[in-house]
Amino acid sequence: MQLGEPVLPSSTINLPKPFYNLSSEGGGATSPASAPVDFQEAARTEPHPANGPKKYLAGGVDDMLNEGEGDAFPGTKPAQDARKSSPVLGEDELSGGRRYNLDELASDRYFLSSAQGSSDVANPCSIFPYTGQTGTVYPGSNGSRYPASLHYGSVLPPTGFSSAVCAGRSQFGAGYQFGQGPGCLYPSYPGTSSGIGSMAIPGSGTGPRAQVYLCNRPLWLKFHRHQTEMIITKQGRRMFPFLSFNITGLNLSAHYNVFVEVVLADPNHWRFQGGKWVTCGKADNNMQGNKIYVHPESPNTGAHWMRQEISFGKLKLTNNKGANNNNTQMIVLQSLHKYQPRLHIVEVTEDGVEDMSNESKTQTFTFPENQFIAVTAYQNTDITQLKIDHNPFAKGFRDNYDSMYTAPENDRLTPSPTDSPRSHQIVPGARYAMQPFFQDQFVNNLPQNRFYNGERAVPQTSGLLSPQTEEGAAAATQRWFVGPMQQSGSGKLDLAYEGDYSTGGLLPYGIKPLPLQTSHALGYYPDPAFASMAAGWGSRSTYQRKVATGLPWSPRPSPPGFPEDPLSSKDKAREESSSSSTWLDTPHSLKSMDSVDSGVYSMVCKRRRVSPGSSSTENSPTIKCEDLTADEYNKENPKGMGYYAFYTSS
DNA sequence: CTTTTCACAGTCGCGCGGATGGGA
DNA sequence: TCCCATCCGCGCGACTGTGAAAAG
Numbered sequence: 089m090q091l092g093e094p095v096l097p098s099s100t101i102n103l104p105k106p107f108y109n110l111s112s113e114g115g116g117a118t119s120p121a122s123a124p125v126d127f128q129e130a131a132r133t134e135p136h137p138a139n140g141p142k143k144y145l146a147g148g149v150d151d152m153l154n155e156g157e158g159d160a161f162p163g164t165k166p167a168q169d170a171r172k173s174s175p176v177l178g179e180d181e182l183s184g185g186r187r188y189n190l191d192e193l194a195s196d197r198y199f200l201s202s203a204q205g206s207s208d209v210a211n212p213c214s215i216f217p218y219t220g221q222t223g224t225v226y227p228g229s230n231g232s233r234y235p236a237s238l239h240y241g242s243v244l245p246p247t248g249f250s251s252a253v254c255a256g257r258s259q260f261g262a263g264y265q266f267g268q269g270p271g272c273l274y275p276s277y278p279g280t281s282s283g284i285g286s287m288a289i290p291g292s293g294t295g296p297r298a299q300v301y302l303c304n305r306p307l308w309l310k311f312h313r314h315q316t317e318m319i320i321t322k323q324g325r326r327m328f329p330f331l332s333f334n335i336t337g338l339n340l341s342a343h344y345n346v347f348v349e350v351v352l353a354d355p356n357h358w359r360f361q362g363g364k365w366v367t368c369g370k371a372d373n374n375m376q377g378n379k380i381y382v383h384p385e386s387p388n389t390g391a392h393w394m395r396q397e398i399s400f401g402k403l404k405l406t407n408n409k410g411a412n413n414n415n416t417q418m419i420v421l422q423s424l425h426k427y428q429p430r431l432h433i434v435e436v437t438e439d440g441v442e443d444m445s446n447e448s449k450t451q452t453f454t455f456p457e458n459q460f461i462a463v464t465a466y467q468n469t470d471i472t473q474l475k476i477d478h479n480p481f482a483k484g485f486r487d488n489y490d491s492m493y494t495a496p497e498n499d500r501l502t503p504s505p506t507d508s509p510r511s512h513q514i515v516p517g518a519r520y521a522m523q524p525f526f527q528d529q530f531v532n533n534l535p536q537n538r539f540y541n542g543e544r545a546v547p548q549t550s551g552l553l554s555p556q557t558e559e560g561a562a563a564a565t566q567r568w569f570v571g572p573m574q575q576s577g578s579g580k581l582d583l584a585y586e587g588d589y590s591t592g593g594l595l596p597y598g599i600k601p602l603p604l605q606t607s608h609a610l611g612y613y614p615d616p617a618f619a620s621m622a623a624g625w626g627s628r629s630t631y632q633r634k635v636a637t638g639l640p641w642s643p644r645p646s647p648p649g650f651p652e653d654p655l656s657s658k659d660k661a662r663e664e665s666s667s668s669s670t671w672l673d674t675p676h677s678l679k680s681m682d683s684v685d686s687g688v689y690s691m692v693c694k695r696r697r698v699s700p701g702s703s704s705t706e707n708s709p710t711i712k713c714e715d716l717t718a719d720e721y722n723k724e725n726p727k728g729m730g731y732y733a734f735y736t737s738s
Numbered sequence: 739c740t741t742t743t744c745a746c747a748g749t750c751g752c753g754c755g756g757a758t759g760g761g762a
Numbered sequence: 763t764c765c766c767a768t769c770c771g772c773g774c775g776a777c778t779g780t781g782a783a784a785a786g
Contacts, residue, residue, distance in 0.1 A: 319778095319779085321742095321743085322742095322743080322744095325777090325778090326776095326777075326778090328778090359740085407742085423741075423742080424741085463741095464741065464742050464743080465741075465742075465743095465779095465780095466779080472779075472780095475778080475779075476778085476779070479777090479778065479779090480749085480750080480777090480778090481749075481750085481776085481777040481778040481779090482748095482749090482777085482778045482779055483748080483749055483750080483778080484747070484748035484749050484750095484778070484779080485748080485778070485779055485780080
């Protein structure tokens with residue numbers, strides 16, 4: 089089979105309520121309802137009559153929200169306010185690091201608007217001014233059942249979204265089980281002019297015009313700049329960071345299936361060499377296995393999907409080709425290949441059957457920062473450390489875990505791996521109130537919240553959004569959304585982000601940040617960010633401790649009285665995030681790799697695991713803090729000196 | 739030499755069952 | 763006394779990265 093050739097499912101699975109029928113016709117992935125489509129072309133030619141992209145781009149937020157759906161989406165109100173202060177996207181604003189505060193909540197919300205029909209969309213670059221954007225296009229297959237939306241850059245519709253068996257809710261686990269196509273983003277994309285019909289831009293007005301926010305984008309960016317790695321095991325390994333989205337713009341009463349597909353992001357085989365990822369031959373494109381993970385709450389109403397965060401925390405990645413048959417929680421990948429997760433939203437009938445009467449029922453969203461390389465063992469120790477620092481399940485590997493709990497129980501905001509709160513198909517209205525979408529007081533609330541004892545308590549926090557991100561505390565509640573048309577997806581994000589997002593000011597995509605207060609709900613890992621922010625522990629404290637052994641300062645203990653000090657809590661949080669952001673900003677391997685002898689770095693980078701007993705700095709390249717000078721760091725982050733030292737001293 | 743597999747230790751949530759307390 | 767709700771502790775299981783061994 090040739091690269092990019094759609095792979096047909098070996099068999100059709102009969103399920104009570106199939107959403108999609110496995111197709112055996114050419115390409116295998118084309119459904120009668122949706123032909124392959126070039127969303128870019130569509131964007132140029134098919135402006136949405138009701139929901140033009142500009143509407144969203146230039147203050148269209150509240151237009152969007154005023155379409156009768158805002159009430160159902162708690163996040164809409166802030167968004168509405170956002171429009172008032174941030175009417176237009178602009179690079180100047182972006183580069184200036186300006187943040188748009190909405191609702192005085194100081195929580196940023198970055199969005200990519202739906203771009204259909206926009207001239208801006210016609211030129212994706214105008215919307216996503218990735219520096220270094222190559223615009224490379226890896227054509228997809230014409231067999232795409234669920235073609236990607238407009239992919240900015242190289243990300244294009246996958247081949248062979250063939251599967252399609254789907255059952256009703258009760259069967260959901262089996263739905264889409266055999267999305268076996270090679271699922272490549274790059275393969276033979278038929279061209280830019282095909283498949284407009286499957287665009288989710290129906291003129292009926294009922295068609296989906298969704299915008300998707302990547303909830304934990306800052307965390308993804310952190311990983312992405314080091315080239316995210318995802319462990320795959322035979323039994324399946326959860327992703328971390330996991331995919332978590334918020335969706336707006338759906339029809340409140342319509343039913344949708346929401347699922348993630350993981351497709352090859354490029355045609356290369358990768359290997360970690362010289363401290364960096366390099367291509368090594370061609371990817372094996374014949375990999376069979378399930379590439380789709382249907383959200384367990386599918387199908388459900390638009391109101392439901394928009395009500396709260398949609399997390400894919402239970403999605404597992406495996407290299408076990410035999411895992412596709414019975415385990416729809418697992419997506420089968422190949423080690424040392426680069427993948428691109430994509431979110432699909434498909435309108436279905438009430439009983440979960442795809443509505444074949446409308447071709448515009450499918451929308452696909454791709455976030456390039458979600459790209460990762462599947463590995464069976466971590467290669468880049470920076471990634472390892474990030475995982476340890478941010479994944480609550482890896483808490484046991486944090487060196488100074490004990491010291492993190494100097495605060496009283498009330499202050500103990502240890503992020504814990506709670507299961508996804510989204511365990512109900514239809515969420516009772518009573519639950520809404522429990523999860524305010526915009527939680528201005530997320531910091532102040534920390535002390536009061538019981539993070540792990542309530543079904544809804546967990547998602548209120550900005551879970552994965554670490555205070556250590558360069559985006560800082562505000563970023564901790566950022567959400568990023570893209571309309572179905574704009575996808576950056578290029579895999580060139582490294583270049584794009586280099587020196588950009590790390591500043592916390594210049595935004596990737598060139599999108600204007602719309603600060604929205606979010607309750608954030610990271611369904612699964614509820615609150616590491618806030619935990620760290622509030623209690624003053626986390627990766628940074630970990631390193632502080634390490635540094636402290638040989639340095640005059642001591643690790644800063646958890647902020648005393650933090651919970652009882654609402655006045656200072658935000659400031660503290662800000663400080664925390666500010667300081668912590670530095671360490672993330674401190675370029676790890678990527679920049680290091682680029683600037684240091686790769687061979688030397690390789691020795692350092694690979695299997696670099698800091699231990700409390702040894703000076704972590706000795707293993708750390710001195711090039712860790714390119715983004716900030718010591719002075720800058722100390723100025724911005726006096727409390728973070730230890731961390732800075734950790735990465736700079738040698 | 740690279741990649742994969744496996745057992746391991748550590749953490750924490752969930753669920754169960756028992757204890758406790760209040761009200762009928 | 764009985765019933766019900768709540769609290770608490772314990773054990774199990776899920777999950778993590780580690781590190782050594784096995785496989786290619």
